[in-house]
Amino acid sequence: xxxxxxxxxxxxxxxxSPAAMLAxxxxxxxxxxxxxAPWIAPTDPYDLSSFSLIDxxxxxxxxxxxxxRFLLGTxxxxxxxxxxxxxxxxxxxxxxAVAMAVALVLGVSLGLAAGYLGGRFDAxxxxxxDVQLALPAILTALLIDGISRxxxxxxxxxxxxxxxxxxxxxxxxxxxxxxxxxxxxxxERNKDYVSAAIMMGQHPVRIMLRHILPNIVGPLLxxxxxxxxxxxxxxxxxxxxxxxxPADSPSLGTLIRIGMQYLLSGEWWILWIPTVFLVVLVxxxxxxxxxxxxxxxxxxx
Amino acid sequence: xxxxxLKRLVQSIFVMLAVAFLAFSLFRFVGDPISQMTGVETSVxxxxxxxxxxxxxxxxxxxFIRFTGDILRGDFGYSFRTREPIDEMLLxxxxxxxxxxxxxxxxxxxxxxxxxxxxxxxxRGIFSQSILIGTLIGVSIPTFVIGILLIFLFxxxxxxxxxxxxxxxxEIGWWRSSFLTVEGWRSLVLPxxxxxxxxLTLTMRLVRAQMMEVMRTDHIRFAIARGVPWxxxxxxxxxxxxxxxxxxxxxxxxxxxxxxxxxxxxxxxWPGMGLLFxxxxxFVDIPxxxxxxxxxxxxxxxxxxxxDLLYFAIDPRLRVRESA
Numbered sequence: 001x002x003x004x005x006x007x008x009x010x011x012x013x014x015x016x017s018p019a020a021m022l023a024x025x026x027x028x029x030x031x032x033x034x035x036x037a038p039w040i041a042p043t044d045p046y047d048l049s050s051f052s053l054i055d056x057x058x059x060x061x062x063x064x065x066x067x068x069r070f071l072l073g074t075x076x077x078x079x080x081x082x083x084x085x086x087x088x089x090x091x092x093x094x095x096x097a098v099a100m101a102v103a104l105v106l107g108v109s110l111g112l113a114a115g116y117l118g119g120r121f122d123a124x125x126x127x128x129x130d131v132q133l134a135l136p137a138i139l140t141a142l143l144i145d146g147i148s149r150x151x152x153x154x155x156x157x158x159x160x161x162x163x164x165x166x167x168x169x170x171x172x173x174x175x176x177x178x179x180x181x182x183x184x185x186x187x188e189r190n191k192d193y194v195s196a197a198i199m200m201g202q203h204p205v206r207i208m209l210r211h212i213l214p215n216i217v218g219p220l221l222x223x224x225x226x227x228x229x230x231x232x233x234x235x236x237x238x239x240x241x242x243x244x245x246p247a248d249s250p251s252l253g254t255l256i257r258i259g260m261q262y263l264l265s266g267e268w269w270i271l272w273i274p275t276v277f278l279v280v281l282v283x284x285x286x287x288x289x290x291x292x293x294x295x296x297x298x299x300x301x
Numbered sequence: 302x303x304x305x306x307l308k309r310l311v312q313s314i315f316v317m318l319a320v321a322f323l324a325f326s327l328f329r330f331v332g333d334p335i336s337q338m339t340g341v342e343t344s345v346x347x348x349x350x351x352x353x354x355x356x357x358x359x360x361x362x363x364x365f366i367r368f369t370g371d372i373l374r375g376d377f378g379y380s381f382r383t384r385e386p387i388d389e390m391l392l393x394x395x396x397x398x399x400x401x402x403x404x405x406x407x408x409x410x411x412x413x414x415x416x417x418x419x420x421x422x423x424x425r426g427i428f429s430q431s432i433l434i435g436t437l438i439g440v441s442i443p444t445f446v447i448g449i450l451l452i453f454l455f456x457x458x459x460x461x462x463x464x465x466x467x468x469x470x471x472e473i474g475w476w477r478s479s480f481l482t483v484e485g486w487r488s489l490v491l492p493x494x495x496x497x498x499x500x501l502t503l504t505m506r507l508v509r510a511q512m513m514e515v516m517r518t519d520h521i522r523f524a525i526a527r528g529v530p531w532x533x534x535x536x537x538x539x540x541x542x543x544x545x546x547x548x549x550x551x552x553x554x555x556x557x558x559x560x561x562x563x564x565x566x567x568x569x570x571w572p573g574m575g576l577l578f579x580x581x582x583x584f585v586d587i588p589x590x591x592x593x594x595x596x597x598x599x600x601x602x603x604x605x606x607x608x609d610l611l612y613f614a615i616d617p618r619l620r621v622r623e624s625a
Contacts, residue, residue, distance in 0.1 A: 134601065136560035146582035146590050150331035233443045240445045241567050243582055260449065264457060275446055283441040290437065 010295055023287035030281050034089035041083035046249065060269050073269045075258070081269060084255060085277055091251040092278075095166050096231035102170035103231075104224055107177025112208045114178070115185025126182070129175045140172035141165075141234055145243050158246070165244055169234050176223050184216040218296035225289035229282050236278055252278045309609055313602045318369075320598040324591035325368045329357075331587055372595060382586045390577060390589070391596065396476045397467060398573035401492055401565070402558040408497030409504045409554065414547065416501075417508025421516070422535060436502040444561050448495040448568035455491060463488045465570050492569040496561055500554050507550050508543060515542045545616055552608035559597055 238244035239253030259271030377387035420429040456464035468488030479485030563575035581589035
C-alpha cells in the first residue's frame with residue numbers, strides 16, 4: 001500500500017515541489033560524498049604523513065594565493081579542508097543515522113508494547129516519556145555523557161566515545177517514536193481485523209508487527225527524517241561544546257569548534273565552510289521532512 | 302480551588318522526591334566518592350575511616366534521607382574539583398543565568414506572539430510566507446552557529462557590542478546584576494538574542510497554530526454571521542482565546558531556555574549555571590552535576606505549578622468545572 005502511494009501521488013507531488021527536489025539533490029550529494037569519503041577525498045586527514053605544515057592556512061582555490069591542490073583551502077596543520085569536511089560529515093551522518101535507528105527500534109517497540117499491554121507498563125513508560133519530553137534533548141544527552149564518564153574509567157571512555165555519543169543521542173530521541181506508535185495502537189486495536197486476528201489466536205507480537213505497524217510507516221518516516229536532522233544537530237552541538245568527538249577524529253561540530261579559533265583572523269574558510277556545510281545539510285533534511293509530512297497528512301495540503 | 306492547589310502541590314513534592322532520588326543515586330553510585338576525594342597516598346585504613354565518618358556505610362535509606370535533609374537546608378556539599386562549597390558556586394552563577402534567560406524569554410514572547418498572530422491571519426501573504434521560511438531555516442541552524450554569526454557580525458565586523466562575559470555588574474547583596482549598568486546591558490544583547498531566536502520560532506509556530514484553530518471555531522463563525530466587525534473578531538474574540546495557551550508556552554520554553562543556555566553560555570563565556578554544569582561534566586564533578594539537576598528540576602516544578610495556578614485564575618471554564 002505504501003509503495004503504491006509513493007509511486008503514484010508521491011512522485012507526482014515531488015516533481016511539482018522545487019524545494020523538495022533541491023533538498024533531495026543536496027542530501028544525496030552530501031550523503032554520497034560522506035559515504036565514499038575515503039575514495040573521493042583528495043587526502044586522508046587521519047594520515048599524519050599526507051599533509052605538511054608548509055601547506056598550512058592556504059585559502060580556497062578561488063582566493064588569491066591559493067594552491068590548486070586544495071579546493072577549499074587548508075587548516076593550520078596543512079590538512080586539506082575538503083577532505084576534513086567529507087570525513088567529518090561521514091562521522092556526523094554515521095552517528096546520527098545509527099542513533100536515529102536505535103531510537104526508532106527502541107521507541108517503536110516500547111510504544112507498541114505500551115499501547116497493546118496497557119495498564120501499569122503503559123503508565124510507567126508514558127511517565128518516563130513525559131519527563132523526557134520536558135527535558136530538552138541536549139540536556140539528556142549531556143547528562144548521559146556525564147554519567148558514562150563517571151562510570152567508565154577514563155581510558156575506556158575515550159575508546160567508547162563514539163558509542164557513548166550515539167547512545168546519548170538515541171536515548172534523547174526515542175520519545176516521539178514511542179508516542180506515535182502507542183497512539184496508533186489505540187486507534188487500530190479495536191478495529192475488526194485486529195479482533196479477527198486475535199480470535200484466530202495469533203501471537204500478540206505478530207499482531208503488533210504484521211497488522212498494526214504497517215499503518216504507521218508514514219508518520220514514522222516523517223519522524224525519522226526530522227529526528228535525523230535533530231541527531232545531526234545534537235552531535236554537532238555536543239562536539240562543539242567539547243564533550244563530543246575529540247580533535248583527532250573531527251566531526252562537523254569539532255571542525256566548527258576548531259574553526260572558532262580563527263574567528264578573529266583572516267582565515268575565514270576554516271570556520272565558515274564547515275558551518276555552512278552543516279547548516280545546508282540540516283536545512284535540506286528538514287525540507288524533506290516537511291515534504292513528507294505534507295505527503296502523509298493530506299489535510300494540510 | 303484549594304483542593305486543586307493541594308493536589309498539584311502533592312504531585313510536585315513527589316516529582317521533587319523522585320529527582321532527589323535520581324541525583325542521590327548519581328552521587329552515590331557513579332564513581333566512588335572516597336576515591337574522588339582522596340589521593341593515591343591515602344592508606345586503605347584512612348579511606349575506611351573517612352567512609353565511616355561520612356556515613357557512607359549507613360543503610361541506603363538513611364543516606365538518602367540525610368541527603369534530602371541536607372538539600373532542604375541548602376547544604377549542597379562540596380565540589381570534587383574546586384573543593385568549594387557548591388551553594389556558594391551556585392549563588393554566584395544563578396543570577397547570570399536567570400537574567401539571561403528572562404531577557405531571552407521576553408524577546409521570544411514580544412516578537413513571537415505578534416508574528417504568530419500576523420501569519421495566522423494572513424497565511425498567504427508574501428510577508429507571512431517569508432517569515433515561515435525564515436523559521437524553517439531558524440530551526441535548522443544550531444544555537445551555537447547563531448551565536449558565532451552574531452559575534453562575527455556585531456562583535457568582529459561592526460565592533461558594536463562586547464562578545465565575552467557579563468561586562469559591568471552591580472552587586473545587590475549576593476545578587477550580581479547586569480541590569481543596572483549600560484555595559485552590562487550591552488554585554489547581554491548578543492547572548493540573549495542567541496538564546497531568544499530559537500525560542501522565538503517556537504513561540505511563533507505555536508501561537509500561529511492556536512490562532513488558526515480558534516478562527517475555525519463556532520463562536521467565531523457566529524460572530525462573523527452576526528456582522529461583528531473584523532477588527533473586533535480578530536483582536537478581541539479570537540486573540541483572547543489564543544492567549545490562554547501562551548501561558549503554557551512560557552512554562553514549556555523554560556526548559557528550552559535552561560538547556561540552550563548551556564550552549565549560549567559556552568559560546569559567550571557567560572559565567573552562569575550552564576557553564577558550571579558543562580565544566581562539571583568535563584571534569585566528572587559528580588556532586589555539582591547532581592545538585593544542578595536538583596536545582597533545575599526545582600525551577601521546572603515551580604514554574605509549572607505557577608502556570609497551572611495562572612491557568613486556573615484566567616480560564617473561567619476551569620473554575621466552573623471544578624465547583625460543579
